[in-house]
Amino acid sequence: MEAVEVGIVIGGYAVTILLLPRVVLARRESAATMSWILLLIFVPGLGALVYWVFGERRLKRFVRKRRGATRRFEVALPAGRLKRSEAAESKLDETDRELITIITKLCDDPPLGGNRIEHFSDPDEASATMLQAIGNARTEIHFSVYLFRPDEAGTAFRDALAAAARRGVKVRLLIDDVGSLWTRESFFNVLREAGGELAVFLPVSPIRGLYHANLRNHRKILIIDGNLAFTGGLNVGNEYGGLRRRRFGPWRDTHLAVRGPAVAAIQDVFLEDWFFVTNKEVDHAEAFPPLEPAGDAFLHVVPSGPDSDWEVIHHAIFTIITKARHHVYLTTPYFVPDRALLVALQTAALRGVDVRLLLPSRSDHAVVFAAGHFHYQELLRAGVRIFEYTKGMLHAKTVEVDGRFSTIGSANLDLRSFRLNFELNIVAYDARAAEELRLTFLRDLESSNEVGVERVDAWSLQKRLGIATAKLFEGIL
Numbered sequence: 001m002e003a004v005e006v007g008i009v010i011g012g013y014a015v016t017i018l019l020l021p022r023v024v025l026a027r028r029e030s031a032a033t034m035s036w037i038l039l040l041i042f043v044p045g046l047g048a049l050v051y052w053v054f055g056e057r058r059l060k061r062f063v064r065k066r067r068g069a070t071r072r073f074e075v076a077l078p079a080g081r082l083k084r085s086e087a088a089e090s091k092l093d094e095t096d097r098e099l100i101t102i103i104t105k106l107c108d109d110p111p112l113g114g115n116r117i118e119h120f121s122d123p124d125e126a127s128a129t130m131l132q133a134i135g136n137a138r139t140e141i142h143f144s145v146y147l148f149r150p151d152e153a154g155t156a157f158r159d160a161l162a163a164a165a166r167r168g169v170k171v172r173l174l175i176d177d178v179g180s181l182w183t184r185e186s187f188f189n190v191l192r193e194a195g196g197e198l199a200v201f202l203p204v205s206p207i208r209g210l211y212h213a214n215l216r217n218h219r220k221i222l223i224i225d226g227n228l229a230f231t232g233g234l235n236v237g238n239e240y241g242g243l244r245r246r247r248f249g250p251w252r253d254t255h256l257a258v259r260g261p262a263v264a265a266i267q268d269v270f271l272e273d274w275f276f277v278t279n280k281e282v283d284h285a286e287a288f289p290p291l292e293p294a295g296d297a298f299l300h301v302v303p304s305g306p307d308s309d310w311e312v313i314h315h316a317i318f319t320i321i322t323k324a325r326h327h328v329y330l331t332t333p334y335f336v337p338d339r340a341l342l343v344a345l346q347t348a349a350l351r352g353v354d355v356r357l358l359l360p361s362r363s364d365h366a367v368v369f370a371a372g373h374f375h376y377q378e379l380l381r382a383g384v385r386i387f388e389y390t391k392g393m394l395h396a397k398t399v400e401v402d403g404r405f406s407t408i409g410s411a412n413l414d415l416r417s418f419r420l421n422f423e424l425n426i427v428a429y430d431a432r433a434a435e436e437l438r439l440t441f442l443r444d445l446e447s448s449n450e451v452g453v454e455r456v457d458a459w460s461l462q463k464r465l466g467i468a469t470a471k472l473f474e475g476i477l
Contacts, residue, residue, distance in 0.1 A: 035472055096298075096429050099405065102319050103300050103427060106312045115260030116295030117426075117433055119408075121396070121440045123240050126230075126255040127153065133224045134160040139286050140170045142223040142270045146179035146216065146410070149237035150187045157236050158187065162194040170286070171196035174274055176217045177203045179235070199277045215306055218410050218421040220255075221270050226289045229258045229266040231424055232408050233397050240395070249392030252444070254331075254437075256408050256426060259294035265301035269424055297430040304411065305422035313411045313425050314418035318344050320401050320427070327354035329400045329441040333393075335359050335372035336414035342375060349383035358444055361388035368414065370470035380453045391447035397425075400437040405429060408437070 104110050120126035134141060134157070141164055148154055165171040173191065175183070177200045188198045201217040222230040232255035234240050239251045258266065267287055275281065304312040321328055321344040328348055335357070337345075349355040357379065363369035376386060397413070400406040409425025411417040428434065459467075 038472055096404070099319055099323050100300070100429065103302060103316050106310050106315050107300070107302050107304075109265060109301065111298045111300045111427075111429060112261040112265060113298045114293030114295065115258060115262045115297040115299045117259075117297055117299070117428060117430070118257040119433070119436050119440065120232075120234075120255040120257070121252070121443075123234060123251050123253045123255070126232075126234055126253070127240070129257065130222055130230055131156060131160050133222070133228060133230070134164055137164050137169045137224045139225045140172075140223070140282075141225075142172050142174075142221065142267070142274070142287075144174040144217065144219050144221040144270050144273060145236050146176045146218045146220065147235035147237060148173075148175045148180045148183055149235075150183045151238045153238045153240065154183070154187070154236050158191055161196055162191045165191065165194035165196040170282075172199070172274060172282070173197065174199045174201060174217070174270070174277060176201045178213060178216050179218070197278075199274065201273065201277055214420050216421050217273060218417065219269065219273070219303075219424040220410050221266060221424065223263065223267055223270060226267060226287050227259065227263055227291060229263040230255060231258070231266060231410070231426060232256045233395050233410060239393070252389065252392050252394050252396060254396035254398050254408055254440070258299070258426070260297070260299075261291050261293070262299040262301055262426070264288055264291055266424070269301065269303045273422070297428055297433060300427040300429075302407075302409070302425045302427055303423070304418070304425070306420055311418045313409070313423055314338075314341070316425070316427060317341070317399055317407065317411075317413070320399060320405050320407065321345060321348055323405070324348050324353045324355075324401045326402045327356070327400075329356050329358070329398075329438060330413070331358040331394070331396045331398045331441060331444070332413040333360055333363065333395045333397070334365060334368050334412040334414045334417075335375070336368055336416075337375065338415060338418070341413065342378070345379060345384055346382035349379075355384045356441075356445075357384055357386045358394070358441065358448060359386065359388055360394040361390045361449065362393070364393065367470050370467050373467045374471040376451060376456050377453070380451070380456060386451040387445055387448040388451060389444060389448045394444075398437055398441070400434050400441060403431055403434045403438060406434045406437045 100111055120129065141161060143161065148157070161171050161173060171191065171194075173188070173196060175198070180200075185198070185200070188196075192198060202215060204213045220231055220234055233253045234255045240253060271282060271287060300316075302313055302316055304310075304314070318340055321330075321341070328345070330345075345355055345357070359372065360369070380386060396408075397411055398406065398408050405427065407425050407427045409423060411421075411423040411425050417423050
């Protein structure tokens with residue numbers, strides 16, 4: 001037995017030595033590289049396995065497949081895809097143009113005018129509205145979600161989708177394999193039997209492959225009849241409807257309903273993901289009905305993913321923060337920023353901008369939660385104000401700046417959302433939308449405690465060590 005144990009240890013270190021050059025040569029930040037090196041050295045056998053599954057992104061092969069699917073998808077799109085914002089340029093405010101130019105170049109699409117958006121800060125209200133919209137659907141329902149639980153809320157959504165399919169609505173549901181890991185596909189048999197379609201994004205298994213376990217579809221999209229879209233932070237599960245109160249308290253999330261030309265751009269994102277997973281086209285006449293102006297909001301639909309040349313949402317949020325002149329109000333449940341975003345927040349505060357960061361006071365991801373605390377001191381000393389939400393589990397992902405710009409979506413302020421996940425945010429150039437989000441933020445502060453420098457300075461040595469240890473692994477969280 002001793003010989004076997006020695007052999008396992010030697011083998012583990014041999015694999016570590018072989019993997020180290022790959023880790024060093026990979027295009028990552030030094031923090032992420034160091035995190036993997038520490039894991040490989042201190043847990044040689046298990047660390048090598050974890051790296052092979054989660055650290056090796058094998059992006060070249062994946063990107064080739066994804067972009068090939070994208071090219072075939074774009075050929076099948078209606079010719080009018082790039083003509084949706086014909087009136088946009090003439091109506092945009094000149095002070096917004098620099099930001100709009102940057103985001104347009106990042107995502108290769110212009111902002112779309114003529115939209116109406118509705119915010120939901122109450123998950124119960126958002127879920128009820130989406131279920132009602134599913135019940136009213138007449139032609140198509142496209143639903144993409146990261147986490148779909150087989151609980152009371154999941155059953156309600158599944159049965160509503162199945163009922164729509166029975167009355168002749170074309171229902172397409174896309175779930176993420178890792179996010180919905182504990183939901184058996186048999187749970188959706190009711191939907192399949194009713195005529196609906198189910199697809200699973202990048203299934204992970206020893207047979208089908210483990211290498212893409214790190215590349216997840218974190219988007220939340222619901223499109224009804226091609227003319228109404230919902231997107232934001234809401235998954236499908238009891239806690240997202242505020243029903244699970246025992247561990248973290250009621251869930252606090254932010255979701256959007258969108259009407260107008262931007263719905264077609266959101267539809268693009270869903271159909272590209274659907275085509276990538278299923279290799280199936282859809283009837284574009286039904287998917288893209290004529291969309292009349294529904295309001296006066298200009299919206300940028302900003303998708304991001306590991307197949308892009310840019311970290312699109314990261315760059316967009318960075319740019320929005322650097323454009324701030326009066327205030328930046330930022331809400332995120334998972335805070336693992338890179339150095340660029342930290343500097344953007346610090347320099348904004350140092351030049352007199354009112355920068356406020358709203359984070360949870362407790363979290364369902366303990367290591368991520370601890371790693372985020374590492375940055376409190378340097379942010380506070382620059383003048384950034386930090387608040388921790390105490391009323392329940394904070395899951396909203398929003399940024400509001402100067403009463404002019406706002407963004408709501410699925411992306412957390414962490415490296416995973418910026419670099420590994422497929423995400424979707426909406427950037428609104430609309431004063432009314434920004435004001436509504438500002439008021440929501442200020443209401444949330446009433447249920448929050450402000451974190452001061454004195455409190456951080458008083459942290460115990462044990463807490464500091466725990467936070468510093470978690471920080472070592474922030475590059476792989």
